[in-house]
Amino acid sequence: MQRPSTDIVKHLADCAELPLRPESVAGHAEHLGELLAAMEEWDGLGFSFDFDEGTFSYVQMPVQYRPRKGSE
Amino acid sequence: MNAERPHWMTATEAGAALRAGEISVRELTEDALAWIEESDTVTRSWVTVTPEIALAEADAADRELAAGIDRGPLHGIGYGVKDLIEVAGVEMAVGSRAVAGFVPRGDAAAVGRLRDAGAICLGKTVTHEFAFGSTSPPARNPWDGVSVPGGSSGGSAAVVAAGQAPLAVGTDCCCSVRNPAALNGICGIRPTVGRVSNSGAVPASLSMDTVGPLCRSVRDVALALTAMSAYDATDPRSSSTAVPDFAAELDRAPGDLDGVRVGIPESHFFDHLEPDIAARLDLTIDLLEDLGAEVRAVDIPRARHASTIFFVIVVAEQAALQHDQLRDPERPRLGDDVQAWAEFGNLVLAKDYVRAQQMRELVITDWARAFESVDAILTPATAAVAKPPLEDPVRIEVGYPDGYVEDVLQAYGRFLMPVSLAGLPGLVVPCGRDAKGLPIGAQVVAPAFRESTAFRVGEALERALDLPPVRPPAVSAVAAGPVLDNDPTPPAQVRR
Numbered sequence A: 001m002q003r004p005s006t007d008i009v010k011h012l013a014d015c016a017e018l019p020l021r022p023e024s025v026a027g028h029a030e031h032l033g034e035l036l037a038a039m040e041e042w043d044g045l046g047f048s049f050d051f052d053e054g055t056f057s058y059v060q061m062p063v064q065y066r067p068r069k070g071s072e
Numbered sequence B: 001m002n003a004e005r006p007h008w009m010t011a012t013e014a015g016a017a018l019r020a021g022e023i024s025v026r027e028l029t030e031d032a033l034a035w036i037e038e039s040d041t042v043t044r045s046w047v048t049v050t051p052e053i054a055l056a057e058a059d060a061a062d063r064e065l066a067a068g069i070d071r072g073p074l075h076g077i078g079y080g081v082k083d084l085i086e087v088a089g090v091e092m093a094v095g096s097r098a099v100a101g102f103v104p105r106g107d108a109a110a111v112g113r114l115r116d117a118g119a120i121c122l123g124k125t126v127t128h129e130f131a132f133g134s135t136s137p138p139a140r141n142p143w144d145g146v147s148v149p150g151g152s153s154g155g156s157a158a159v160v161a162a163g164q165a166p167l168a169v170g171t172d173c174c175c176s177v178r179n180p181a182a183l184n185g186i187c188g189i190r191p192t193v194g195r196v197s198n199s200g201a202v203p204a205s206l207s208m209d210t211v212g213p214l215c216r217s218v219r220d221v222a223l224a225l226t227a228m229s230a231y232d233a234t235d236p237r238s239s240s241t242a243v244p245d246f247a248a249e250l251d252r253a254p255g256d257l258d259g260v261r262v263g264i265p266e267s268h269f270f271d272h273l274e275p276d277i278a279a280r281l282d283l284t285i286d287l288l289e290d291l292g293a294e295v296r297a298v299d300i301p302r303a304r305h306a307s308t309i310f311f312v313i314v315v316a317e318q319a320a321l322q323h324d325q326l327r328d329p330e331r332p333r334l335g336d337d338v339q340a341w342a343e344f345g346n347l348v349l350a351k352d353y354v355r356a357q358q359m360r361e362l363v364i365t366d367w368a369r370a371f372e373s374v375d376a377i378l379t380p381a382t383a384a385v386a387k388p389p390l391e392d393p394v395r396i397e398v399g400y401p402d403g404y405v406e407d408v409l410q411a412y413g414r415f416l417m418p419v420s421l422a423g424l425p426g427l428v429v430p431c432g433r434d435a436k437g438l439p440i441g442a443q444v445v446a447p448a449f450r451e452s453t454a455f456r457v458g459e460a461l462e463r464a465l466d467l468p469p470v471r472p473p474a475v476s477a478v479a480a481g482p483v484l485d486n487d488p489t490p491p492a493q494v495r496r
Helices: A006-015 A022-040 B013-021 B025-043 B049-065 B109-116 B154-161 B177-184 B216-226 B246-252 B276-288 B299-322 B325-329 B337-344 B350-370 B416-421 B451-465 B473-479
Strands: A049-053 A055-057 B047-051 B078-082 B120-125 B166-172 B187-190 B209-215 B261-265 B294-298 B377-381 B397-401 B405-407 B426-433 B439-445
Touching: A006 B047, A006 B350, A022 B299, A022 B337, A022 B397, B013 B025, B013 B216, B025 B047, B025 B049, B025 B078, B025 B120, B025 B473, B047 B154, B047 B209, B049 B120, B049 B294, B049 B426, B078 B154, B109 B120, B109 B166, B109 B216, B120 B154, B154 B166, B154 B177, B154 B209, B166 B299, B177 B299, B177 B426, B177 B439, B216 B246, B216 B426, B246 B451, B276 B294, B276 B377, B276 B426, B276 B439, B276 B451, B294 B405, B299 B325, B299 B337, B299 B350, B299 B416, B325 B337, B350 B416, B377 B451, B426 B451, B439 B451
Parallel strands: B078 B120, B078 B166, B261 B294, B261 B377
Antiparallel strands: A049 A055, B047 B120, B166 B209, B187 B209, B187 B426, B377 B439, B397 B405, B426 B439
16 A cells, blocks of 8 residues: 555645645645555455346445434 | 432432432532532543532422422432533533633533433533543543543543542543443443434534433433433434333343343454453453353454544544634634544545445444344453553553554544444443453443343343442542642633
């Protein structure tokens, strides 16, 4: 896993119109690298579309719905 | 009533004393307020104490009891409220200089329910800023007066353990009711998402927050959860699922655990533990079998990803909630740690937030599969006991005999986050102390809306473990004489 450069962090902060202090950038780049490395372990778990054998699959997001009073 | 000062009574004991005419609500409240004054020099866990409000409520509660009006088991019982949950007319700072001068017009839903139940608000307790941390400065753990009380509901847990209130209200996003309960040797529950309304509680996460009670016994937690739970149309995640009388269900349940199937996770939940915690958990599992429970191995295989999933989701949600705060350089900055987390959330891509939610769904599926074969699941609450802050009040490193090292946020949260992701109830009960006398807790997880099962297992363990009453030495020493204060952290600005 290649760590994201501080330029990428600055770019993302610019996109978010985030007035980032210069001294924060290196720390954010390091943490982002750690997080992305941890997320690499999720590859292959079937989040993306898989069209195969006449069907397709993907992983859903959790349903947060709770029944409202009177709707049951 | 025993010879100890009244503030050490549990809510259940105090309720019995009130109804037996052994004490009045005013006497109970005055003793609690005096003890807070004496012992908060150690705990530093109150942001605001509200004696005028408390005594006015106490007198009203006494008048009602004299007139034969009894609002139930919490009538006349004092409580503290985490300072990110609204209490009408009492300034709320959310642990942040960015929120100075905010005075809520109304009560949070849970506080309103406690008010209706006749409970007495004693004040507001220290929270980690915006509920985003596990150390809750400047609050201190009453067991040694030096270590952190956990967090983010660290103040709420410390005041209950210190005998300053038999009940406190906290919030739990990652772990914020449960790790403070464990580190302070008391009980606390993260209820099922939707059981208690979040209205009036400042969110740390839009998809994981819950409001829950902390007390010195399982039965008190059951009483408080019953009072706090109700459908609330102002909270979109509030559930209309029927609320049982949890304490009455405990009365009806047999004291043993015959026929109860308790799962012990095979992976993740017993990795990298302090030896004393591992030993106490082994003993607690043995006790389950002695109590008649059928103990089975279960697995939550994706739980090991919970920390990563949790942080991707929660930093992104916090960044959204702090959007205006972060973009306005004129506003007072958040604390360095919370500012960094919120800034970091801006760097997480939307795609990664969605992938984290997908991964979360797999963890939810793992729990559902596990609960096909068991009624409850037991885990350690934390991997380490309370630690003192050394050079930094929020970043503390924890090491284990196997060489593994992690930040305190992980040590106090990695067994609790998998439960939060699934929205399940988790009850923490004390299960012993380490060699230095610091508390160790166990977590009982139950299926959604089956808090009764967690209470049954928790109370059976509480009875079987038969631990000494919660009397933390550092605050108990206050009654005996002055305590040396060699901690450089200044106490909270207490408004009275």
